[in-house]
Amino acid sequence: MLTAEEVSQIEHEISLVPVRKAAGIEALKIVQQHRGWVSDESLKDTAAFLGVSAEELDSVATFYNLIFRQPVGRHVILLCDSISCWVMGYEKIREHLMQKLDIKYGQTTPDGRFTLLPNVCLGTCDCAPALMIGPDLYQNVTPEELDEILSRYN
Numbered sequence: 001m002l003t004a005e006e007v008s009q010i011e012h013e014i015s016l017v018p019v020r021k022a023a024g025i026e027a028l029k030i031v032q033q034h035r036g037w038v039s040d041e042s043l044k045d046t047a048a049f050l051g052v053s054a055e056e057l058d059s060v061a062t063f064y065n066l067i068f069r070q071p072v073g074r075h076v077i078l079l080c081d082s083i084s085c086w087v088m089g090y091e092k093i094r095e096h097l098m099q100k101l102d103i104k105y106g107q108t109t110p111d112g113r114f115t116l117l118p119n120v121c122l123g124t125c126d127c128a129p130a131l132m133i134g135p136d137l138y139q140n141v142t143p144e145e146l147d148e149i150l151s152r153y154n
């Protein structure tokens with residue numbers, strides 16, 4: 001069941017678009033913001049509120065890769081693996097992250113702190129390699145500074 005706060009925020013998004021279902025992505029983002037990820041139950045409740053089927057909303061959710069349909073850690077690391085970052089040495093960043101956190105892509109650290117995911121271009125190719133941790137963008141990342149960056153997140 002959606003909380004009163006979620007309903008209020010989703011209603012606001014609905015007010016900005018011509019039809020309820022056009023607020024689908026924003027509604028899912030709101031639910032995810034509150035719950036960390038979008039479970040089947042949350043998806044069904046959100047779909048019902050928007051007046052669409054769960055299947056229809058799920059197709060939107062799976063198309064949009066920043067909606068998490070499985071539990072994730074408190075902080076999601078999105079590591080760009082597109083061409084500019086690849087050329088500028090993203091592999092060293094990837095290896096450092098995997099070694100330091102002892103996880104592979106798609107996994108979450110046992111303490112629930114980080115989930116590591118590959119991501120397509122983050123739109124900052126001139127400052128490659130780049131990654132995001134939650135809403136924070138890091139550019140020109142070097143393996144040497146990664147430990148300090150990670151230490152900012154509990």
Ligand code: FES
Nearest residue numbers: 080085121122125
């Ligand atoms: S290729 Fe990595 S930000 Fe564009």
